[in-house]
Amino acid sequence: MSLSNRLRGERQHQPGPGRDARRGASEGRACWSDKLKSYVDHHRTVFVGTGRRLLAEPAQTLMTALVVAIALGLPAALYVGVVNLQQLGGRVESSAQMTVFLKKTVSAAEIDGLQKRLQKDPDIQSVNYISSEQALKEFQLLSGFGNVLEMLDDNPLPAVLLVQPDPRFRADLVGSEALVARIAALTTVDDVRLDMKWMRRLQGILEIGERLVFSLGLALSLGVLLIIGNTIRLAIESRRDEIVVVKLVGGTDSYVRRPLLYTGLWYGLLGGLLAWVLVLLAMLWVAGPVAKLAVLYQTSFQLAGLGISGLLGLLLSGTLLGLVGAWLAVARHLASIEPK
Amino acid sequence: MIRFDNVSKRYATGQEALNGLSLHLGAGEMAFLTGHSGAGKSTLLKLIMLMERPTHGQLLINGKNLARLHHSQIPYYRRRVGVVFQNHQLLFDRNVFDNVALPLQVSGYQPREVGRRVRAALDKVGLLDKEKQNPIALSGGEQQRVGIARAVVHKPRILLADEPTGNLDPELSGEIMKLFRQFGELGVTVLVATHDVDLISSMGQRLLHLQQGKLVSDERSGHVA
Numbered sequence: 001m002s003l004s005n006r007l008r009g010e011r012q013h014q015p016g017p018g019r020d021a022r023r024g025a026s027e028g029r030a031c032w033s034d035k036l037k038s039y040v041d042h043h044r045t046v047f048v049g050t051g052r053r054l055l056a057e058p059a060q061t062l063m064t065a066l067v068v069a070i071a072l073g074l075p076a077a078l079y080v081g082v083v084n085l086q087q088l089g090g091r092v093e094s095s096a097q098m099t100v101f102l103k104k105t106v107s108a109a110e111i112d113g114l115q116k117r118l119q120k121d122p123d124i125q126s127v128n129y130i131s132s133e134q135a136l137k138e139f140q141l142l143s144g145f146g147n148v149l150e151m152l153d154d155n156p157l158p159a160v161l162l163v164q165p166d167p168r169f170r171a172d173l174v175g176s177e178a179l180v181a182r183i184a185a186l187t188t189v190d191d192v193r194l195d196m197k198w199m200r201r202l203q204g205i206l207e208i209g210e211r212l213v214f215s216l217g218l219a220l221s222l223g224v225l226l227i228i229g230n231t232i233r234l235a236i237e238s239r240r241d242e243i244v245v246v247k248l249v250g251g252t253d254s255y256v257r258r259p260l261l262y263t264g265l266w267y268g269l270l271g272g273l274l275a276w277v278l279v280l281l282a283m284l285w286v287a288g289p290v291a292k293l294a295v296l297y298q299t300s301f302q303l304a305g306l307g308i309s310g311l312l313g314l315l316l317s318g319t320l321l322g323l324v325g326a327w328l329a330v331a332r333h334l335a336s337i338e339p340k
Numbered sequence: 341m342i343r344f345d346n347v348s349k350r351y352a353t354g355q356e357a358l359n360g361l362s363l364h365l366g367a368g369e370m371a372f373l374t375g376h377s378g379a380g381k382s383t384l385l386k387l388i389m390l391m392e393r394p395t396h397g398q399l400l401i402n403g404k405n406l407a408r409l410h411h412s413q414i415p416y417y418r419r420r421v422g423v424v425f426q427n428h429q430l431l432f433d434r435n436v437f438d439n440v441a442l443p444l445q446v447s448g449y450q451p452r453e454v455g456r457r458v459r460a461a462l463d464k465v466g467l468l469d470k471e472k473q474n475p476i477a478l479s480g481g482e483q484q485r486v487g488i489a490r491a492v493v494h495k496p497r498i499l500l501a502d503e504p505t506g507n508l509d510p511e512l513s514g515e516i517m518k519l520f521r522q523f524g525e526l527g528v529t530v531l532v533a534t535h536d537v538d539l540i541s542s543m544g545q546r547l548l549h550l551q552q553g554k555l556v557s558d559e560r561s562g563h564v565a
Contacts, residue, residue, distance in 0.1 A: 038448035250419030251446035339391050
């Protein structure tokens with residue numbers, strides 16, 4: 001059937017123009033509940049659709065996502081480093097606070113007396129006695145110098161009291177030092193070591209590290225915004241025809257904006273995920289040497305990773321940066337595309 | 341439905357496209373807009389589509405002054421107008437169905453409803469069997485019919501066309517014009533800009549002749565097809 005025949009055939013059952021005009025007007029608009037459902041559906045469709053579009057160009061997508069990933073991964077990796085050092089600091093804080101070395105000449109009774117006296121001291125939480133024999137055994141066991149030590153006539157190690165001061169001294173260096181001086185003045189005591197000093201220094205370094213992570217994160221976040229903004233600008237250019245047509249058939253600005261914003265969101269999300277993978281790979285890379293080092297230091301130190309909260313943080317910050325970057329590009333460039 | 345009240349349009353380049361034009365087109369009326377290129381036909385249509393704003397005068401659509409329409413309301417206004425372009429403005433990154441579905445999708449129709457209406461529109465222009473093809477694979481006449489299907493799929497109150505038969509041979513052009521007349525008979529206000537006077541003179545419709553931005557004649561062509 002040719003087109004003209006088809007039209008002629010149809011015209012025979014056409015309703016009157018007036019009636020049809022009314023129908024055309026009322027059906028020209030969708031009802032509200034449909035619109036809401038359609039709005040939600042459209043978000044889902046656009047989310048999936050833009051994801052598919054990105055998958056259709058895997059090399060291009062991967063490159064952009066990787067740049068985002070590196071920018072997010074660098075501060076994340078540094079953050080992991082700082083967290084691990086903090087963990088090390090925390091260990092020192094909670095374990096050996098003061099080591100009291102006793103004179104070699106003191107008798108068992110004197111040690112017993114001293115231990116009881118220190119335990120009664122209100123500034124002290126607990127006292128642990130390690131005899132020189134015990135210390136030697138532990139040293140032989142852990143250091144691997146067993147054979148060498150057996151050749152010695154004498155036990156070179158002094159008896160030790162491990163003193164755990166009251167928790168209020170943890171942050172109080174001056175008070176701790178006064179306590180150290182008080183214990184050191186006792187006649188049976190040879191020397192007192194306070195591990196807090198070097199811990200303080202470590203904490204100072206970590207504070208700098210934290211700020212470094214923050215400022216690096218800020219600078220690289222700005223980088224991510226620029227990268228995604230530029231990518232979206234190119235996307236706007238390549239979809240110029242589509243944008244013009246959509247505007248001509250009554251697409252709102254937000255309708256036009258939506259796929260572009262979701263594209264930015266995808267880049268951010270993928271970048272965040274890749275950043276997490278990169279950090280994970282870097283951690284696997286250093287885990288071996290760290291474990292070896294931990295053995296050398298005779299600690300059970302375990303490398304802490306980013307964990308689930310780190311993953312969520314990376315995904316969230318990536319998504320947010322992607323959205324904002326896309327929004328900036330859209331705000332700058334979309335208004336200039338109008339049907340002419 | 342469409343009322344031009346002493347409308348002038350001067351472009352930033354200084355070109356005077358329309359000059360004190362007054363015109364009224366009633367609801368359900370059909371008219372052809374003729375004139376040489378540069379006479380102001382395209383500008384007139386662009387003003388109705390709000391792609392341009394008049395420099396002077398008022399343009400009322402369905403009793404509403406378009407100058408009072410806020411920028412954010414333009415999309416909703418455009419959803420009640422259908423346009424066919426000479427270069428049809430089809431998107432070649434999607435098939436015929438998705439091209440025609442676009443006006444419904446931007447208005448938030450449900451997919452089932454979209455499918456029903458798109459097929460009805462494609463059936464009307466005789467392209468139901470081409471819905472899965474990419475428009476780039478179609479002939480010029482078929483592409484133009486896809487453009488028409490897209491312009492009418494959302495049942496607009498007003499249908500505009502700018503040189504819809506520009507690249508087509510006379511036989512195809514005639515069929516396209518009959519398609520427009522059919523929509524006119526369905527109660528849609530139709531305004532078609534064309535320079536093809538031979539083709540439309542036999543269609544018995546109102547003819548508006550533009551010359552240098554002025555309406556120089558407004559007549560009903562004598563013969564009925």
